Amino acid sequence: MVLDRSPNLDRVFHALAHPARRAILRRLADGEHILSELAAPLRMSFPAASKHVRVLERARLVRRRVVGRTHICRIEGKPLAKADQWLEEYRRIWERSFLRLDALLDQMQAEERDKKPDHQEH
Amino acid sequence: MQKTGTLQVATPTDTTIVMTRTFDAPRRLVWDAMTKAELVRRWMFCPPGWSWATCEMDVRVGGTYRWEWNGPDGQLALTIRGVHREVDPPCRVVHTERMEMAPGAGPCAPDGGAPEPWELVATLELTEENGVTLMKMTLAFGSKQARDVALASGMEQGMEAGYQNLDAFLAEQDRR
Numbered sequence: 001m002v003l004d005r006s007p008n009l010d011r012v013f014h015a016l017a018h019p020a021r022r023a024i025l026r027r028l029a030d031g032e033h034i035l036s037e038l039a040a041p042l043r044m045s046f047p048a049a050s051k052h053v054r055v056l057e058r059a060r061l062v063r064r065r066v067v068g069r070t071h072i073c074r075i076e077g078k079p080l081a082k083a084d085q086w087l088e089e090y091r092r093i094w095e096r097s098f099l100r101l102d103a104l105l106d107q108m109q110a111e112e113r114d115k116k117p118d119h120q121e122h
Numbered sequence: 123m124q125k126t127g128t129l130q131v132a133t134p135t136d137t138t139i140v141m142t143r144t145f146d147a148p149r150r151l152v153w154d155a156m157t158k159a160e161l162v163r164r165w166m167f168c169p170p171g172w173s174w175a176t177c178e179m180d181v182r183v184g185g186t187y188r189w190e191w192n193g194p195d196g197q198l199a200l201t202i203r204g205v206h207r208e209v210d211p212p213c214r215v216v217h218t219e220r221m222e223m224a225p226g227a228g229p230c231a232p233d234g235g236a237p238e239p240w241e242l243v244a245t246l247e248l249t250e251e252n253g254v255t256l257m258k259m260t261l262a263f264g265s266k267q268a269r270d271v272a273l274a275s276g277m278e279q280g281m282e283a284g285y286q287n288l289d290a291f292l293a294e295q296d297r298r
Contacts, residue, residue, distance in 0.1 A: 098165075
């Protein structure tokens with residue numbers, strides 16, 4: 001895995017460790033937002049939200065540009081931004097369960113065969 | 123022909139998740155494995171470090187079920203429960219699903235507190251052809267936001283399970 005060698009890893013982990021920052025990322029997943037839009041649903045002041053965005057910026061998960069007095073944020077890490085990445089992770093989690101189900105079904109079928117040793121499968 | 127398929131996940135509408143997969147076993151066995159509590163707890167979703175706390179299922183119309191998991195700290199982390207609305211063995215079952223996460227155990231509310239519980243209606247359909255069973259599971263959420271939170275919960279679990287999903291992201295960062 002490339003994970004352990006990345007100098008950015010700690011910053012990414014740190015950035016993702018806070019629920020407010022995950023909420024910001026989720027919000028940005030559907031496109032650009034101005035900072036005050038991000039702050040409002042979090043019931044946060046502008047400076048507090050700005051601080052969280054700063055942490056996300058340092059982890060290179062979010063990019064901010066300032067136009068006049070407006071701070072516009074967008075997500076940077078493409079894999080985190082994309083709903084299909086969420087989908088893939090969701091799929092992987094369920095697939096782990098279904099692989100266990102495959103094994104269970106194999107076992108159930110073997111047990112059935114053992115119970116009826118004389119029975120000819122067709 | 124490959125009889126056991128890899129899971130496909132799709133979002134055909136803004137409020138649904140549809141999972142399809144084949145199993146190399148007759149439908150009646152797949153039905154049992156998915157509707158009998160003692161079998162369900164042997165395979166169903168259990169994030170690394172978690173353990174089953176409760177698995178009870180009364181698969182009859184109006185019957186309830188309750189699944190509970192403890193987190194790595196041994197405390198209750200997640201409850202999924204609901205009522206069976208339609209039961210047609212071994213083909214189809216429709217149940218409601220209400221998920222409640224303990225604070226800090228899953229996707230958090232925007233204010234960082236315990237997340238709102240979310241509800242969905244799950245429809246499981248099983249069809250059999252030549253001894254192979256096709257499963258179709260449709261999860262219908264109340265809103266796009268609720269659906270997205272459910273999808274995001276997978277993301278967060280993935281992160282807890284070793285941040286594998288960040289592989290691609292970090293590889294991209296490393297190339298810069």
